[in-house]
Amino acid sequence: MPARNTRAGYQDAFWSSQYSTDPEFFGRVESPFSHWAMRLMKRDGVSSALELGFGYGRDTGYLLASGISVTGVEVSSRGYELAAERFRGVPGVRLHHSDALSFLRSMAGASMDAVYSNLFFNMHFTRAEHRALMLEIERVLSEGGLNLFSARSTNDPWYGKGRQVGPGTFDHSPQGTTMVYFSARLVKGITPPGLKTILLEERTEGEGDFPISVLYVCQKRSAVRGNAVPTPLP
Numbered sequence: 001m002p003a004r005n006t007r008a009g010y011q012d013a014f015w016s017s018q019y020s021t022d023p024e025f026f027g028r029v030e031s032p033f034s035h036w037a038m039r040l041m042k043r044d045g046v047s048s049a050l051e052l053g054f055g056y057g058r059d060t061g062y063l064l065a066s067g068i069s070v071t072g073v074e075v076s077s078r079g080y081e082l083a084a085e086r087f088r089g090v091p092g093v094r095l096h097h098s099d100a101l102s103f104l105r106s107m108a109g110a111s112m113d114a115v116y117s118n119l120f121f122n123m124h125f126t127r128a129e130h131r132a133l134m135l136e137i138e139r140v141l142s143e144g145g146l147n148l149f150s151a152r153s154t155n156d157p158w159y160g161k162g163r164q165v166g167p168g169t170f171d172h173s174p175q176g177t178t179m180v181y182f183s184a185r186l187v188k189g190i191t192p193p194g195l196k197t198i199l200l201e202e203r204t205e206g207e208g209d210f211p212i213s214v215l216y217v218c219q220k221r222s223a224v225r226g227n228a229v230p231t232p233l234p
Helices: 007-021 032-043 058-065 077-086 100-106 127-140 184-190
Strands: 048-052 069-074 093-097 112-118 141-152 163-166 169-171 178-180 195-205 212-221
Touching: 032 058, 032 112, 032 141, 032 195, 032 212, 048 058, 058 069, 058 093, 058 112, 069 077, 069 100, 077 093, 100 127, 112 127, 127 141, 127 184, 127 195, 184 195, 184 212
Parallel strands: 048 069, 048 112, 069 093, 112 141
Antiparallel strands: 141 212, 163 169, 169 178, 195 212
């Protein structure tokens, strides 16, 4: 469980409060990104996926229904509780309450066909933490495995609003949490040599009461491994 005085602890408290107020904060149905990602997973014969930041499980259910076994990690204690209750007794799913980096570091290498995350990377991570997450994703993916993620982009209507607390990072309180906004350059800058970006698209989603601009990214794990680091960003 994340310590309360850390950024992971803050995220736990923020999202747990949101899910306690509205257990279906993002809606009942799976995200638009999940359908985009599923086509790629089906094409590559993915049978197992690690889901980072599953929330209350809206995409988890879609992955399971599509025949993919899911290992999930979620920082929000309330989100974890809601999802654990929803999938109690359902085969093919294992859920964990933890910060994602600690959980990734506990996993065996080359153990997953895919890593999947919807809007997870927008959480308040530093550049160093983004790179560390990507290196661990590279490590846990089997050769040819897919890293599929979406992230709100620098074209999003909320970009630049609130108090800037880091590069491309804005604190939206009291209206929302702190978020990192993505560009193609940022994706390139945090990606290690063993992951190759094969698709990057920008989409507009209309979830909630306002449209958001989102990057959809698919990366493939190559045979390259090692301790090389991604291209540094200023």
